[in-house]
Structures are given as structure tokens and as C-alpha cells.
Amino acid sequence: MSLVKNRNGVELYVKDWGTGRPVVLIHGWPLSADSWDDIALPLANAGFRTIAYDRRGFGRSGQPWDGYNYDTLADDLEDILSTLQLTDVTLVGFSMGGGEVARFLTRYGKNRVRSAALISSVVPYMLKTESNPDGVPQKIFDQMSEGLIEDRPQFFTAFFKDFYGVGVLSKTVSNEWLSWTHSMALQAGLNATVQCARAFATTDFRPDLKSFNLPTLIVHGTNDKTVPIDATARPAARAIRESKLIEYDEAPHGIFASHRVQLIGDLLDFCKI
Numbered sequence: 320m321s322l323v324k325n326r327n328g329v330e331l332y333v334k335d336w337g338t339g340r341p342v343v344l345i346h347g348w349p350l351s352a353d354s355w356d357d358i359a360l361p362l363a364n365a366g367f368r369t370i371a372y373d374r375r376g377f378g379r380s381g382q383p384w385d386g387y388n389y390d391t392l393a394d395d396l397e398d399i400l401s402t403l404q405l406t407d408v409t410l411v412g413f414s415m416g417g418g419e420v421a422r423f424l425t426r427y428g429k430n431r432v433r434s435a436a437l438i439s440s441v442v443p444y445m446l447k448t449e450s451n452p453d454g455v456p457q458k459i460f461d462q463m464s465e466g467l468i469e470d471r472p473q474f475f476t477a478f479f480k481d482f483y484g485v486g487v488l489s490k491t492v493s494n495e496w497l498s499w500t501h502s503m504a505l506q507a508g509l510n511a512t513v514q515c516a517r518a519f520a521t522t523d524f525r526p527d528l529k530s531f532n533l534p535t536l537i538v539h540g541t542n543d544k545t546v547p548i549d550a551t552a553r554p555a556a557r558a559i560r561e562s563k564l565i566e567y568d569e570a571p572h573g574i575f576a577s578h579r580v581q582l583i584g585d586l587l588d589f590c591k592i
Contacts, residue, residue: 376511540570
């Protein structure tokens with residue numbers, strides 16, 4: 320564990336495991352680097368230097384008032400890569416973290432980066448508009464913000480059941496896993512949680528797709544109710560020339576837990592290329 324200070328003095332909590340070619344894991348909303356542990360450990364054991372960090376405002380990182388937009392979040396990622404002197408990196412972004420990968424490639428290019436992976440990612444555009452009819456209506460995001468502000472713990476209890484696809488007849492993760500994820504989400508500041516939700520809901524990454532001029536793995540569940548596949552993974556795969564799309568049939572959003580073994584295998588195969 321270490322703390323990296325970004326260019327503005329915000330401390331970012333970083334886990335740095337193993338040795339070898341680096342893989343940087345960027346967590347989703349509203350989690351922390353801990354959500355990657357079950358993926359990071361086999362990557363490190365397979366001979367990769369595996370790095371995961373808490374986004375500003377989340378986990379053990381600093382909680383500044385502002386900076387919860389993708390330009391600044393991409394700058395934070397650059398500061399981590401620069402401080403740790405990382406090159407030949409595979410960037411892996413889950414959910415909201417896919418947006419950081421996209422914006423980083425636009426702002427900084429691929430000089431440090433070997434390949435990229437978008438896992439259940441929000442790229443290219445979540446919001447439903449006339450030009451993006453498969454997106455999520457604005458009213459859904461408005462209801463999310465209202466629920467977070469009114470009663471954040473209660474909101475997350477329902478949210479994570481959809482996140483992992485837990486229902487009366489489906490038990491994709493244990494009750495204990497749900498409880499752990501819930502507590503992880505509550506480590507974040509409320510302002511960061513709300514502002515980042517607005518960022519991933521409204522940021523249009525379609526112009527960033529041209530920056531993916533490198534090998535790109537896209538993995539998404541076909542039953543993802545948090546980040547619908549038709550608004551994200553499928554159009555991203557069509558637009559990114561060097562991409563490979565792997566669809567997990569009937570899988571939910573949180574495939575790092577619900578389909579952990581399958582995802583580990585797919586990431587290892589990709590990282591070894």
C-alpha cells in the first residue's frame with residue numbers, strides 16, 4: 320500500500336502487488352480498489368505487477384470538494400502512472416472506470432499503454448438521447464441522485480441486488496458479499512458519490528472512441544441492468560477496430576464477483592498477448 324499525491328496534492332490510495340508487466344485496475348462506482356482483490360491476486364500470481372487505486376473521494380483516498388469530472392479523473396490516473404514510472408501498461412476499467420480509460424487515452428495517448436480492457440463499462444454513452452436511443456433515461460439518474468441524498472444506505476441495499484443480479488431465484492453472490500460491498504460504498508463521501516454518478520451518467524465518450532487505437536478487450540453481461548449492453552459494449556465494439564467483445568450470457572453488472580473465474584481467465588488470456 321502507498322499514497323500517491325497528485326498534481327494538486329490530493330492523496331490517492333494505491334495497492335501495488337507483484338512484479339512484472341503492469342496491469343492497472345480502475346474500480347467502478349461506488350466502490351474502491353478492494354473490489355478488485357479477487358481479480359488482482361491471480362493476476363499478480365501469474366506474473367503481472369497489479370495495481371489498483373481508490374478514485375478520489377472513494378475508499379481511503381482524499382475527499383476534495385471538486386474534481387469529479389472525467390478530465391480530472393484521467394489526470395489522476397496519469398499522475399499515478401507517472402509517479403510509479405509505469406510503461407507498457409494494460410489499463411482495465413470496470414463500469415465507471417472504463418470512462419477513465421477512454422478519457423486518459425484521449426488526453427495522454429498510448430505512449431505508456433500497451434492495451435486496454437473495458438469491463439461492464441459505461442463507454443461510450445449512458446444517457447438516452449435522440450442520437451443514443453438505447454441509453455438510460457435522465458429521470459432514472461435523477462432518481463438515483465435523489466435516493467442517494469435522501470437515504471444513501473437504503474439506496475445501496477436495493478442497488479447492489481440489481482448490480483449483482485440477486486433475486487428470489489438467483490444467488491450470484493452471498494449475503495456477506497452484499498454486506499461487504501455495501502460497507503465499501505459507504506466509505507466514499509456523499510458529494511463524491513453524487514458527483515461521480517452524474518459524471519458517468521452524462522459524459523459522452525463517443526468522441527473518445529477514436530483514441531482506442533490499441534488492442535482492446537470488452538467484456539459485458541447481457542443481463543446488465545445497471546449499464547445496459549446495447550448502449551455501451553456493443554456500440555463500443557463496433558467502433559473500436561482492434562477490439563474483441565466477449566458477452567457473458569445472462570450475466571449482471573458485477574461480473575468481477577458473479578463470474579469471477581470466467582473473468583480471471585479472459586483477463587489473463589488478454590494480458591498475456
